[in-house]
Amino acid sequence: MSERNKQTVLDFYELGLNQKDFHAAAKLIGDRYVQHNPRIADGIEGFEAFIATLRADFPDLKAEVKQLFADGDHVIAHVYGVRVPGQPGTAIVDIFRLDEAGRIVEHWDVMQPVPETSANSNGMF
Template sequence: MTGTLTQAERNKQTVLAFYQAAINDKQFAGARTLVGDHYRQHNPRIADGVEGLREFVDTLRQDFPRLRAEVKRIFAEGDHVVAHVEGVRVPGGPATAIVDIFRFEGDRIVEHWDVMQAVPGESRNANGMF
C-alpha cells in the first residue's frame, strides 16, 4: 500500500483509537478529539452529545476500571465503520459480544449504534462467537 490511507482506512484507525481512549484507557480527552461536535447516540443507556460521551466514560472509569474491549474484526464502507468486539468488564469474568456501528462526517465520529450479547458458558457448536 502506498503512504496515503484511504478515507475508509482512516475511519477504521479513528475507531480503533476511540476504543483505546474511551473504553480501554477511559480517557475522555483522548476520545473527545475523535468525535464531532454533534454526537448522536443510539444506545439507550447513553445520552446524546459530547457530554453524554463524557458521562459514559466517567461511569466506565468508576464502575469498571479494568474493562477491556478487543476489536476482533473491523469493516468500513462509505461513511460507516462496523466493529465486532469482545468486551470483558472484569478480567477473567464473562465476555460480551458486541457489534458497534459508527457513522462519520469527515474524519470525526458523529453517530453510534450497538448491539450486545452475553457470551454463554456453553454452546451447541464449536464455532465460538469471535
C-alpha cells in the same frame, strides 16, 4: 477514507474504552454526536458521563476489536468486551458513522453475553 475511518474507530476504542481517557477520545468525536444506545445520552456530555461510569464501575474493562469493516463513512466493529477480568464477557457489534473530517458523529450497538456453553464449537468470534 475507509482506512482513515477504521483507524479513528480503533483509536476511539483504545483511548476511550480501554484507557478511559475522555479528553483524548473526545477529539475523535464530531460537533454533534448522536447516540442510539438507550443508556447513553447524546452529545459529548453523554459520552463524558459514560466514560466516568466506566472509570468508576469497571476500571479494568477492556474492549478487543476482533474484526473491523468500513464502507465510506460507516465503520462496523465486532468486539469482545470484558467488564471484569475473568468473566466471560460480551460480544458486541458497534456501528459508527463519521463526518467528512473523520470524526465520529453517530453510534449504534448490539450486545450479547458470551455464554459458558454453546450448542456448537464455532465461538462468538
